[in-house]
Structures are given as C-alpha cells and as structure tokens.
Amino acid sequence: MKKLSLLILAGALATTGCQQQNAKPQNADQNADQQTAQSTSDQRTQTVTEGAVTGAALGAVTGALVDKDKRGRGALVGAAAGGLLGGLLGSHVQDQREEAISQEDTLDVMIAKSTAQREYALDTRNNLQKEIESIEKEIAQVQKTKVSNQNKKLVYAKQNERLQKVSAENAGQIEVLEDYHQHLVTKFDAMLAENPAPTPEKDALQKEIVALTDAIRSMRVQEEQLAAIQQNLI
Incomplete structure (x- = not known):
C-alpha cells in the first residue's frame, strides 16, 4: 500500500x-x-x-x-x-x-452567461449519457460471453477507465454550474434586500436560478448512475 x-x-x-x-x-x-x-x-x-x-x-x-x-x-x-x-x-x-459571471456584470450579461453555460453542460450530459449506454452495452456483452476471468478483468478495467473519464467530466460540469448558481442567488438576494417588490428582472433571474437547479439535479442523477456501474465492476 x-x-x-x-x-x-x-x-x-x-x-x-x-x-x-x-x-x-x-x-x-x-x-x-x-x-x-x-x-x-x-x-x-x-x-x-x-x-x-x-x-x-x-x-x-x-x-x-x-x-x-x-x-x-x-x-x-x-x-x-x-x-x-x-x-x-x-x-x-x-x-x-x-469565464464565469461576476458581480460586476450587468444582470442581462449574468443571465446570458449562465444560460449559455447551462446549455453547454446539458449538451455535455447528453453526450456522456451516450457514452454510458455504450459502456453498459459492452459490459453486458462480456457478461454473456464465455471468457476467462482474466479476460473479463481486462475488459472491466478498460470500461472502468472510460467511466472514470465520464465521471470526471460530469463532476467538473456540476462544479461550474454550482459556481454560477451561487453567483445568481447572491445577486437575487441583494436585489430583494434593495427592493422586495416583484420586478421583471427578478422574475428573469429567478427563472434562470430554477433552471440551473434542475440542471444540477439531472447531472447528480447521472453521477449516481456512474457510481452504481463502477460499483458493479468491482
């Protein structure tokens, strides 16, 4: 060790x-x-x-x-x-x-940057999901085939390496989205403290915060899926 x-x-x-x-x-x-x-x-x-x-x-x-x-x-x-x-x-x-948003950005710029990053992260998630499905298919095929335990270990090690890459990319995107989410929530809280009354600007900001929350949640689900597959390879 x-x-x-x-x-x-x-x-x-x-x-x-x-x-x-x-x-x-x-x-x-x-x-x-x-x-x-x-x-x-x-x-x-x-x-x-x-x-x-x-x-x-x-x-x-x-x-x-x-x-x-x-x-x-x-x-x-x-x-x-x-x-x-x-x-x-x-x-x-x-x-x-x-390249993330900062508190010096205007509200429109903050929302635009967050939307672009969120859409990129979700596109990445969809591509990673295709990779996960490919890995699961290859694992299932090996399990149905009569091969030696050593060959199975080699195949599992290769698929595990692919899973590690997918998992790292997924975790990185979650981390970036959480940074954006924190910036937007801070901005929203500051706007509420300044003026509690509803405004179109607050509505737009809150809408993007909700969208970010949903995106992070969906990527967390993928993270759990990856962990379950890796556990089965041990």
Missing part, C-alpha cells in the same frame, strides 16, 4: 510540477489587480492539482488490475496517465470558472 501511494503521488507530481515552477513570491506592496491575478493562479493550481491527484489514484488502481503480473509497473503507468488526464480536465474546469 505504501508503494502504491508513492506511485500515485509520483503521477500527480509529474503533471503539476511545471505549474509550481512558475510561482513567484508576493511583494508587500502588490496592488489589488496583482492580488486578484495571484488568487486566480492559486485557484487554477489547486483545481489542476486536485484533478491530477484524483486521476493518478484512479489510474494506478486500473493499471494494477490490467498488469496483473507486475502490479507496480502497471500502477505507475496508470498513475502517470491518470494524473495527466485528471490535470487536463481540472484545467478545463478552471478555464470555465474564469
């Missing part, structure tokens, strides 16, 4: 090390813009690192299953590949976060 943990860490560090080299010490008189840029950079590093570590851990387990004779080698290769994939997905999520 200790050896496997070291291999996972190595895979994650291989992905995130280059980002750490670009870090520079803060100056005491750094202005607000520089502080904001540093905060964004820190958040990107954290998001990418989290993705890399998660990907490395999952990749190590899959690699160890595939290379049964030399589990250490399989885990190392899996950790490196999983860490790279996780880091790339983490970077993709952070890119979307940096």
Whole structure:
C-alpha cells in the first residue's frame, strides 16, 4: 500500500510540477489587480492539482488490475496517465470558472452567461449519457460471453477507465454550474434586500436560478448512475 501511494503521488507530481515552477513570491506592496491575478493562479493550481491527484489514484488502481503480473509497473503507468488526464480536465474546469459571471456584470450579461453555460453542460450530459449506454452495452456483452476471468478483468478495467473519464467530466460540469448558481442567488438576494417588490428582472433571474437547479439535479442523477456501474465492476 505504501508503494502504491508513492506511485500515485509520483503521477500527480509529474503533471503539476511545471505549474509550481512558475510561482513567484508576493511583494508587500502588490496592488489589488496583482492580488486578484495571484488568487486566480492559486485557484487554477489547486483545481489542476486536485484533478491530477484524483486521476493518478484512479489510474494506478486500473493499471494494477490490467498488469496483473507486475502490479507496480502497471500502477505507475496508470498513475502517470491518470494524473495527466485528471490535470487536463481540472484545467478545463478552471478555464470555465474564469469565464464565469461576476458581480460586476450587468444582470442581462449574468443571465446570458449562465444560460449559455447551462446549455453547454446539458449538451455535455447528453453526450456522456451516450457514452454510458455504450459502456453498459459492452459490459453486458462480456457478461454473456464465455471468457476467462482474466479476460473479463481486462475488459472491466478498460470500461472502468472510460467511466472514470465520464465521471470526471460530469463532476467538473456540476462544479461550474454550482459556481454560477451561487453567483445568481447572491445577486437575487441583494436585489430583494434593495427592493422586495416583484420586478421583471427578478422574475428573469429567478427563472434562470430554477433552471440551473434542475440542471444540477439531472447531472447528480447521472453521477449516481456512474457510481452504481463502477460499483458493479468491482
């Protein structure tokens, strides 16, 4: 277990090390813009690192299953590949976060950005659902076929790797939508505090908040579906 943990860490560090080299010490008189840029950079590093570590851990387990004779080698290769994939997905999520709405945007811009991101997330969800159905079909086909347990393990490991990619993309989209949801709820609460009376602007904002809530809920259902399939492969 200790050896496997070291291999996972190595895979994650291989992905995130280059980002750490670009870090520079803060100056005491750094202005607000520089502080904001540093905060964004820190958040990107954290998001990418989290993705890399998660990907490395999952990749190590899959690699160890595939290379049964030399589990250490399989885990190392899996950790490196999983860490790279996780880091790339983490970077993709952070890119979307940096394009997200801010409290300085006008209400129309906030709603327009949220709607565009929500529609993109739902399109992604639909594409991921097709991938899930393909995975389930291949698993069912293997279960009906008379093959050795070792071959079944290889097939399951391959499908599990596909599921990990789908799960990571799904989780990333949920995270981005929750960021948007938080921004819109904050804006709505501020508008209510300023003027409790109903207005067309509040109605439009509340409508988008409800739509975001529904989208997040549907993606959570897909997340549960993924977890159930992965559990059956263990």
